[in-house]
Amino acid sequence: MIKQAPALQVNGIQKSFGGVPVLHSVSFDVPSGHVTALAGENGAGKSTLMKIISGQITADAGVVTLFGQTLEQGNPILSRRSGVSIVPQELSPYPDLTIYENLFVGREIRNRIGLLNHSEMQKQARQMLEIFGLDLNPKIKMNRLSVAATQLVEITKATSWGARILLLDEPTSAIPDREVDQLYKVVRTLRKQNVAMIYTTHRMVEIQELADSVVVLRDGNLALNVPIKEADESKIVHSMVGRDLEKLTSAKINVSAKKRIEISNLQLDKKSEPISFDIAQGEILGLGGLIGAGRTEIVESIFGIRKARSGIVIIDGIEVNIGSPSQSIKAGVAFVPEDRKGAGLVLSRSVVDNASLPHIREFSRSGWVNFGARNNAINKAVKAVNLRSRGLSQLVGTLSGGNQQKIVLARWLTQDVKLLILDEPTRGVDVGARSEIYSIIRKLASEGMSVLLVSSDMPELIGMSHRVLVIRSGGIAGELNRTELNRDDAQIKIFEFASGQEKEDINV
Ligand SMILES: Nc1ncnc2c1ncn2[C@@H]1O[C@H](COP(=O)(O)OP(=O)(O)OP(=O)(O)O)[C@@H](O)[C@H]1O
Ligand SMILES: [Mg+2]
Structure with a gap:
């Protein structure tokens, strides 16, 4: 035959x-x-x-x-x-x-x-x-x-x-x-x-x-x-x-009580409910919800690249000029967007140029870039995310997709960030690097950074967050604390809130 x-x-x-x-x-x-x-x-x-x-x-x-x-x-x-x-x-x-x-x-x-x-x-x-x-x-x-x-x-x-x-x-x-x-x-x-x-x-x-x-x-x-x-x-x-990986364990509850970030009356558009929430120092707050629920719009408005209808952002008691990304960066807000092409990665420039882009001023004295200091800082950051590149001079456009994602993250690991906003941070990232990114996020939080994490990956959202807000139509549809997140039905609960199918409590 x-x-x-x-x-x-x-x-x-x-x-x-x-x-x-x-x-x-x-x-x-x-x-x-x-x-x-x-x-x-x-x-x-x-x-x-x-x-x-x-x-x-x-x-x-x-x-x-x-x-x-x-x-x-x-x-x-x-x-x-x-x-x-x-x-x-x-x-x-x-x-x-x-x-x-x-x-x-x-x-x-x-x-x-x-x-x-x-x-x-x-x-x-x-x-x-x-x-x-x-x-x-x-x-x-x-x-x-x-x-x-x-x-x-x-x-x-x-x-x-x-x-x-x-x-x-x-x-x-x-x-x-x-x-x-x-x-x-x-x-x-x-x-x-x-x-x-x-x-x-x-x-x-x-x-x-x-x-x-x-x-x-x-x-x-x-x-x-x-x-x-x-x-x-x-x-x-x-x-x-080439090795076994640790399983993603759930976030521990000990977070300082100090409210550091306060978002009040943030309203995306006429139709959506205004929302208010706080993030404590060292807290990882997750935002769950379905596609199109408004999570990305919320974090983009906080960072200032999208214009919200209204809203106030307060960091350490000081109001930030909402709607201005440069003011947000100055106030200590960092943003890793979901779309890395839109994240301002310049594919025709090197790893070090891209990684230092948002804070090039810190490495400059009267207009001259201190290349030594810059390379040191960026080297540390790219090591932290375990970047696979042929060196700091490799063009970002020739890195693999997942490694490009790591640069978007690495660029924020070099300065004093108070609020780190992550929109789908491990999309396209391999399992090994993913567990590295998780430990980086946890370490940053344990050192006092507040983190706002948008994720559609349920194990990631549930495992990483100290608390989860579920967003629907731009408003907050529900909230789960760590104890609730530890329960087996956490995923179902999140979905019920996200889709508006949560069961009303019946008072007999
Ligand atoms: N045009 C290019 N010039 C130089 N190096 C390149 C080019 N294209 C790919 N590479 C390198 O080849 C290697 C393999 O890249 P490739 O994109 O195939 O990885 P991948 O397995 O698809 O990774 P990922 O999961 O991140 O998408 C990487 O080290 C990358 O930097
Ligand atoms: Mg690839």
């Missing part, structure tokens, strides 16, 4: 950047209708491998074959024509175009006289979105969508080309736990249609939930390639990081 060649084979793939090897002879197969989870620490080489398969870059050695045919590398159009589609880690939609225009970029439907047939594209766009159960109006602009919705539209776009091999590079890094189900459905539907998939993720649950087999890269080497039933979580983590 003739054995059919697998949909995708990578064979002896090697790649170096500037003489530094990133992939060392990596080989594995992915058959049709099979999901291979690709795991590995930040910088292990996952995205590089996907870029080679999808033709964005060429390997230094090795071949990629599709159904037994050698693929000519470095030709994205040819890769796509041969059936390979990729949803890249860094999405690049056209924000000013509508959803349907984004879905049809490069293959617009025209009528007989060559004019764009908008109504037909809208109709087909609606059908494409419906297949995946997405209830979105194709006529709205991309820039009005949340990061999660943007990601789902990009996946719709990638799969609508009739892909036989689909590469998903951290498709859920921007999608909160509760909304991931939709993506699971999409992947399962595609598996039934016999599509071969490589799925990169840092979430162990997803691997267990979706994968047929697991491939782990460690420093560019193939460290594991086994069917899912032979790979439990500890085995995967161990081959990724």
